[in-house]
Amino acid sequence: MRIGLVVDSACDLPSHYLQEHAISLLPIAVRIGDTTLVDRRDEAATLEFLHAHVAERGHEAQTTPFPVQEIHDLFLQRLVIDYDHVFCMTIARSRSGIYDNATQASYAILNDYRPVRAAAGYDTPFALRVIDTQNLFAAQGVAAVEAVRLRAAGEGPPKIRARLEHLALHTHGYMVPPDLYYLRNRARAKGDRSVSLLSAALGSALDIKPVLHCNRGETGPVAKIKGYEPAVRRLFEHVAARVEAGDLLTPTLCVSYGGELSALRLLPGYEALREACAARGVEWFESVMSLTGMVNVGKGAVVVGFAAEGQKFEG
Template sequence: MRIGLVVDSACDLPLEYLKQHDVTVLPITVRIGEAVLADHRDEEATLEFLHAHVAERGAEAETMPFTVQQIRDLFLQRLVIDYDYVFCMTITRSRSPIFDNAQQASFAILNDYKSVRAAAGNTTPFALRVIDTQNLFSAQGITAVEAVRLRDAGEGAPKIRARLENLALHTQGYMVPRDLYYLRARARKKNDRSVSLLSAALGSALDIKPVLHCNRGETAPVAKIKGFEPAVERLFDFTIRRIRAGLMTPTVCLSYGGELEEMRALPGYTRLKDACAEHNIELFESVMSLTGMVNVGKGALIVGFAAETMPFE
């Protein structure tokens, strides 16, 4: 069985990895004023757009994910021909309509695929499964990497589906933002009042940075630490402890809202990298998607891994 994998462009994994493993990307288009860029996870294009627009006007941006029709067309024009079963893994539905769009498109795809496959000389059934990763950005990458690993190991679609759906429940995403005012402005643009003016003002005045945690589609602060670098170091050290306690998959994903050399210079990064090597954990590093940066701000750091939920210490 030919198994295909699809992610949206908010999934923070290196483009080279996605290409190497034939993972299809659903692009999200970002518009800031007259400037428009379809996010295909091209790090160079993302950084150019970031330096030109996001820092000044990113909070005003509009993000436009693939519509139901665009997803249907992508599948019927290519994916139903190239594959027999496709897993489409999306950013958490609590923060984006991509899951619902893909789910709605799936009904039309399953109704219309037979003639397309027959014209290509294939009369066997086609199936797809839309999976809500229940997380964001680099934490989405945990499910995608596991899907690649299972497919390459020759596992069948039922086992892959069960594993990915269970893994989504245990994927932990942590973020340290740099600019709370930006985060609040962006949240207000999207009618999300999770960052109040008071907390933004106090956080900026006192240089207090929250550590935000996402699991099962719910996001909440788990710590407040003075200074961005100390907060990042605490997060890296927490991740090291989780690695030593045992993860559910041998994967840690990092993404950063800027040049990766800046991230690698942050305190605790080298210890985290060494801990991953010591415990045979694959460490993925990527520039945050443009979609991620316009939503959480330049310079934010996100860490993703799979494990049981534990208090942040």
Template sequence: MRIGIVIDSACDLPADFIEREQITILPVTVQIGQAVLADMRNEEATLNFLTGDTAAQAYNADTTPYTVQQVHDLFLSKLVLDYDYVFCITTTRSRSGIHDNAVQASYTILNEYRPARQAAGNNTPFSLRVIDSQNVFSAVGVLAVEAARLRAAGEGAPKIRARLENLALHTQGYMVPPDLHYLRNRIKKRGDKSVSFLSATLGTALDIKPILHCNRGETGPVGKIKGFEPAAEKLFDYAGKRVRAGLMTPTMGLSFGGELEGMRALPGYQRLIDTCAEHNVEVFESVMGLSGMVNVGKGALVIGFAAENAPFA
């Protein structure tokens, strides 16, 4: 059975991994003023786009996920021909409309795929499953990496599906945003009230940086540290502690809202990398996707892994 993997562009994974595993991307289109770019996880294009006046207006960006029709057309023109079963892994539905769009499209895809496959000389059934990662950014990538590993090991679609759906419940995403005012303005634009004006003002005045946690689609603060670098170090050290305690998959996802050298220069980064190497955990580093960067701000740090939920300490 030919198994395909689809992600949306807010799933943070390295470009070489996406290319090697032939993962298909559902892009999110970002518009800032008159500037428009479809986020196809091109790191250079992302960093070039968020410069000058465009970067200064990023808080007011409009993001548009692939529509139901666009998902439908992509599957019927390509994916139903290339694969027999496709896993579409999306950013949590609580933060993005791409999950619901993909689910709606799946109904018509499964009703209409036969003529396209028959025209290509294939009369076997086609199936797809939309998986809500219940997480964001590099934490979504944890599921995609596991899907690729299981596929490479020759596992069948039912076992991969069960594994991914269970893993989604235990995937942990953590983020340190660099600018609470920016984050507040973005989530207010999206109708989210998880960061209040008071906390944003207080945090900026005192240089307090929250450490935000996402699991099962719910996001909230688990810590507050004075200064971005100390907050990043705290998060790196916590992730290292979780690695030593044992993860559910040998995967650590890191994403950063800028050049990766900026992340690698942060205190605590190398300790985490060394800990992962000691415990045979593979690290996947990537520049945050464009849609993610405009939503949480340039310079944000995100860590994702799969493990039982545990207090942040």
């Protein structure tokens, strides 16, 4: 059976990995003022746009998920011919409309695919499953990498579906944002009151940085640490300890950064975490954060994603 994989452009994995494993992309449109860029995970274009716009006006950006009709057309024009079963893995439903759009489109796709496949010489059924990864950015990549592994091992759709849905419950995304004012202004622009002006002002005045944790679609702080680099170091140390303890459910660690990867590699704790992954046979994926991610959390944000049961962050 030919199994296809689809992610949205907020899923932080290296572009070459997506291309090598034929992972299709649902783009997200990002508009700041009169400038619009379709986020297709082009790292060079993302960095150029970042330096030109995001630092100044990124919190004003409007992000638009791939529309229902365009998802429908993408599948009927290509995916229902190229594959027999497709898994579409999206950013957390609690944070974006992409899951709902893909689900709505799936109903029409399953009604309309038969003549398209018949014209291409296929008389077998087509199936589509939309999976809510219940996480964000680098943490979305954990499910996609596992889907690639299972497909390569020859596993069928029922096992892949069960595994991805299980991982969604146990995937952890951690983030250190460098600028609480940016995060607060961005949240306010989206109508999200989770970051108050007072907490942003206090955090900036005292140089306190939160370590944010996302699991099962819910995001909140698990630690508050003085200084951006000490916060990143503590995050990397926490993840390294889980890797060394053999806690990970998949041999995968995904890291993304809101800027040049050369800057990420200079952050304290980075090398120790890489060494822990190498020693334990955990595959390391690092990428420039998507434009979608950067306009939502700010330049310089660090995100780490992995799957493990339970979580306790020692701040």
